[in-house]
Each structure stands twice: as C-alpha cells, then as structure tokens.
Amino acid sequence: MAEVLVYVDHVDGAVRKPTLELLTLARRLGDPVAVAVGAGARKTAGVLAGHGAVRVLAVEGPEFAEYLVVPKVDALRAAFDAVSPVAVLLPSSAETKEIAARLAVRTGSGIITDAVDVEAGESGPVATQSAFAASFTTRSRVVRGVAVITVKPNSAPVEPAEAAGALEDLHVDFSGTENAARVVSRTPRESTGRPELTEAAIVVSGGRGVNGAENFPLIEALADSLGAAVGASRAAVDAGWYPHSSQVGQTGKSVSPQLYIASGISGAIQHRAGMQTSKTIVAINKDAEAPIFDLVDYGVVGDLFDVIPQLTEEINTRKG
Numbered sequence: 573m574a575e576v577l578v579y580v581d582h583v584d585g586a587v588r589k590p591t592l593e594l595l596t597l598a599r600r601l602g603d604p605v606a607v608a609v610g611a612g613a614r615k616t617a618g619v620l621a622g623h624g625a626v627r628v629l630a631v632e633g634p635e636f637a638e639y640l641v642v643p644k645v646d647a648l649r650a651a652f653d654a655v656s657p658v659a660v661l662l663p664s665s666a667e668t669k670e671i672a673a674r675l676a677v678r679t680g681s682g683i684i685t686d687a688v689d690v691e692a693g694e695s696g697p698v699a700t701q702s703a704f705a706a707s708f709t710t711r712s713r714v715v716r717g718v719a720v721i722t723v724k725p726n727s728a729p730v731e732p733a734e735a736a737g738a739l740e741d742l743h744v745d746f747s748g749t750e751n752a753a754r755v756v757s758r759t760p761r762e763s764t765g766r767p768e769l770t771e772a773a774i775v776v777s778g779g780r781g782v783n784g785a786e787n788f789p790l791i792e793a794l795a796d797s798l799g800a801a802v803g804a805s806r807a808a809v810d811a812g813w814y815p816h817s818s819q820v821g822q823t824g825k826s827v828s829p830q831l832y833i834a835s836g837i838s839g840a841i842q843h844r845a846g847m848q849t850s851k852t853i854v855a856i857n858k859d860a861e862a863p864i865f866d867l868v869d870y871g872v873v874g875d876l877f878d879v880i881p882q883l884t885e886e887i888n889t890r891k892g
C-alpha cells in the first residue's frame with residue numbers, strides 16, 4: 573500500500589494531539605509512516621503505533637535544538653527520499669508551515685496549508701480549506717510533485733488503531749545550511765495549566781464586553797469548568813486585559829475547536845477569521861443585533877456578568 577509521511581509534533585517524546593489527528597487522516601490515504609525528530613523522538617513510537625503508524629522513522633541529535641527549522645527540513649527530506657510517499661502531512665503551526673514550505677520547494681511539490689480535511693481522490697489527496705474568513709470552502713489538489721499538506725488542529729478525531737509502528741533510525745545528511753540561524757536562548761512559557769489555545773477542544777473567549785482585566789477570572793472560571801483554553805479578542809488584548817498570545821483572529825491565532833464560546837465579542841470579520849471553522853459556536857452578548865449572532869449555533873442575549881457565573885455554576889454542579 574502507498575505510504576504517507578506524517579511529521580510528528582512532540583515535546584521530549586510526548587506526542588501532541590494534532591499529530592494523532594493527522595494519523596487518522598493519513599490512514600485514509602495509505603499506510604502512515606511517522607517522522608519524529610529531536611530529543612525524545614524514539615520515545616514516540618509506542619503512541620504512534622497505537623494510532624496507526626506502520627513505521628516510525630526517528631532521529632535525535634543536538635542540531636534539532638541548536639538551530640531553527642532547517643535541520644528538521646533536512647530530516648523530513650531524508651524520510652521523503654527513503655519512503656517515496658504519496659503525501660506528506662504536517663500539523664499546522666508557524667514552525668511546521670515553514671518546514672512544509674521548504675520541503676515543497678526542495679522536492680518541487682505543491683503545498684496546501686491550513687487544511688480542515690483531507691480525503692483520498694482519484695488523482696491524489698484532496699484537501700479542504702476554509703478561505704476568506706470561512707466565507708468559502710475550497711477543495712484543492714496538488715498537481716505537481718507530492719502533496720505537502722498542513723492540517724489545522726481539531727480537524728479530525730483521534731482514533732486508536734493498532735499498527736506495527738516499527739521503529740527505524742533515520743539517517744540524515746545535513747544540507748550544510750542547517751546552522752545558518754542559531755537559537756541563542758529559550759524561555760519556557762509560564763504554564764497556565766490550561767490546554768494550548770490552538771489545540772484545545774473547547775475555547776472560551778472574552779472581548780471588550782468583559783470590561784477589564786479584573787473581570788477575566790470570570791472567563792477563566794468558565795474555561796476551567798470545561799477544561800478549555802482561554803482566548804481574547806484584539807480589543808481585549810490591546811486594552812492590556814489579556815496576553816497577546818491569547819488573541820484569536822486574523823492577526824492572532826486561528827482556532828478550530830469543537831466548541832467556541834464568545835463572550836462580550838461583537839463578531840468583527842477579523843475575529844471571525846480566527847474562529848469561524850469552530851464546530852459549535854456559542855455567543856453571549858447583551859446586544860441582540862451583534863453580528864456574532866449571524867454565525868452562532870446557540871446565542872444567549874444577556875449580560876455576561878449574569879450569564880457566565882450561572883453557566884459556570886451549572887456546569888460544575890453537573891460535573892458533580
């Protein structure tokens with residue numbers, strides 16, 4: 573059967589959820605061959621085998637931590653040459669989109685980024701994208717080389733599927749340009765204990781209606797009752813009420829969770845651009861005419877200071 577390369581996003585061997593989602597999609601196209609690079613790469617094999625990877629190509633080495641993306645591109649290229657895949661799938665993030673683009677250039681292949689679905693087609697994989705703030709859904713196919721596709725988190729379910737997951741060492745000849753940009757320092761982000769915004773299954777966001785940093789704990793309490801990440805509109809971020817890293821939208825992060833709760837957010841096009849592909853959208857807004865209500869599955873017209881505490885309490889009670 574044809575083989576499909578899946579680039580593994582992991583932290584010291586702990587595989588992140590979007591990679592497991594990719595394995596679900598990869599199985600539609602062929603036999604998934606996972607490519608894991610960097611510290612802990614070999615430790616990923618067990619989890620990947622449990623989600624359908626027939627082979628796991630692993631390479632560890634100081635280059636992957638010392639330099640920016642080029643060593644990873646070199647590794648993926650080595651796997652590409654070793655496997656001759658029908659497609660290469662990567663999770664969508666700033667780093668992996670750069671890796672994907674560089675691989676596509678090196679292999680003379682077409683690239684599709686931020687897909688929300690991938691399926692087998694008669695002439696190769698077909699990727700679905702949500703374009704222009706989700707005003708259009710497009711289906712595209714790469715017509716040159718091998719399809720290189722990055723897929724947004726939460727685009728497919730995680731499905732356990734036992735496979736061989738044979739662990740193999742990947743030999744990488746570095747291209748000689750791998751050391752052009754060196755990492756000079758690293759500062760770990762302070763953990764909030766909440767899921768990563770772009771990967772979270774549920775996101776609760778607050779906007780200008782939250783009316784101050786001192787009120788964001790209300791949003792956080794609702795998020796915590798649901799095990800959700802916290803997002804914010806640009807208005808809330810620009811006002812200094814919540815960190816910029818939490819901004820959802822055109823100039824912030826793009827999220828596509830199962831459930832998105834927008835509180836005190838009007839629904840400007842630039843905000844919608846970052847959340848409109850969410851599966852279920854709920855808005856709480858005191859203005860019944862707010863544009864956010866045009867795209868919601870459930871809308872609550874009300875004051876968030878009344879609604880959110882009740883909602884949080886009810887959820888916590890039901891979790892009992």
Ligand code: FAD
Nearest residue numbers: 779780781805806807821822823824836837838842858876
């Ligand atoms: P507002 O539009 O002011 O809406 C606040 C809402 O809260 C209102 O609908 C109001 O009815 C409601 N409200 C007030 N009080 C309450 C209450 N007590 N209970 C319930 N509801 C209440 N925006 C982003 O979010 N992300 C981006 O990435 C982004 N990028 C941009 C890029 C560019 C180039 C530009 C020009 C703009 C961008 N913006 C972005 C800004 C965007 O246009 C809007 O200004 C912004 O999204 C508005 O944020 P908001 O909905 O929180 O505020």
